Amino acid sequence: MTHLLDIDNVSRHYGGLTAVGEFSGHIAKGERVGLIGPNGAGKTTLFDLITSYTRLSSGDVRFEGRSISARKPHEVARMGIARTFQNLRILPNVTVFDNVSIGALGHVGHSPWNSLFARRAISERISRLTMQALERTGLESLAGELAANLSYGKRKYLEIARALALQPTLLILDEPAAGLNDTETAELAGFVRTLSAEGMTILLVEHDMGFVMSLCERVMVMASGQKIADGPPGVISKDPKVLDAYLGSDVEEDAPAAVKAAEPIGEPA
Numbered sequence: 001m002t003h004l005l006d007i008d009n010v011s012r013h014y015g016g017l018t019a020v021g022e023f024s025g026h027i028a029k030g031e032r033v034g035l036i037g038p039n040g041a042g043k044t045t046l047f048d049l050i051t052s053y054t055r056l057s058s059g060d061v062r063f064e065g066r067s068i069s070a071r072k073p074h075e076v077a078r079m080g081i082a083r084t085f086q087n088l089r090i091l092p093n094v095t096v097f098d099n100v101s102i103g104a105l106g107h108v109g110h111s112p113w114n115s116l117f118a119r120r121a122i123s124e125r126i127s128r129l130t131m132q133a134l135e136r137t138g139l140e141s142l143a144g145e146l147a148a149n150l151s152y153g154k155r156k157y158l159e160i161a162r163a164l165a166l167q168p169t170l171l172i173l174d175e176p177a178a179g180l181n182d183t184e185t186a187e188l189a190g191f192v193r194t195l196s197a198e199g200m201t202i203l204l205v206e207h208d209m210g211f212v213m214s215l216c217e218r219v220m221v222m223a224s225g226q227k228i229a230d231g232p233p234g235v236i237s238k239d240p241k242v243l244d245a246y247l248g249s250d251v252e253e254d255a256p257a258a259v260k261a262a263e264p265i266g267e268p269a
């Protein structure tokens, strides 16, 4: 069976450091999958490998059965994988609208060789995709505002809007709830659920265990670059290897209890 995404034995070394070591996993179409693990486990690097923001040292990533490891990030995006970044990549002195439309540009295949007529059609399509994404994320009334003037919570939605403008099949979110309060986090969970109900496949990294365990149907756990567990939240939260990874040798005593109770454990120091 071909999965939507197949991650086949991927590794990424930085000098002597193995950020991701022989990680394998898959995502089926329509799934909501969480990726958890202590800070430095290699979660963001794995996202970077999937989306071609960094080169594989070895292994292969396939999307809809086709290898995407040698593709450029914008090609991966055009094929249907969009992502957000842990450190928001928003241009502060540019409008909300332009922050999103810049992302959509790559999607519709803008080229300087296009005729004037084609260019007009393309810019209309970009505007349409941009406005749709802003409406989806509740930012339409702020379209003309500079991104710098948005609250932190709104900026996180702007980051998501930019990904949605690519009309992805697979949406990858890197710590979407980080820095949000409880109300905002619950609202975000509802929003991700809606996207999922509409057919979008979701892969997300999040430290808020309550968020991950209640939202995701399956959770993959990484520690020191490796996958140490993969299963439904109920199984993962009782897995001794997972509790160990969070406990470490001398970290807070209550960390495993937090995982078990699916309570937010906050941002690890």
Ligand SMILES: Nc1ncnc2c1ncn2[C@@H]1O[C@H](COP(=O)(O)OP(=O)(O)O)[C@@H](O)[C@H]1O
Binding pocket: 014, 017, 018, 019, 037, 038, 039, 040, 041, 042, 043, 044, 045, 046
């Ligand atoms: N560009 C880079 N150069 C060198 N080391 C890196 C680079 N990116 C990540 N690392 C290292 O790889 C490991 C995994 O990092 P990361 O993927 O950011 O972890 P996580 O997202 O799980 O917190 C860390 O030890 C980090 O310092």
Ligand SMILES: [Mg+2]
Binding pocket: 043, 044, 045, 086
């Ligand atoms: Mg990270």
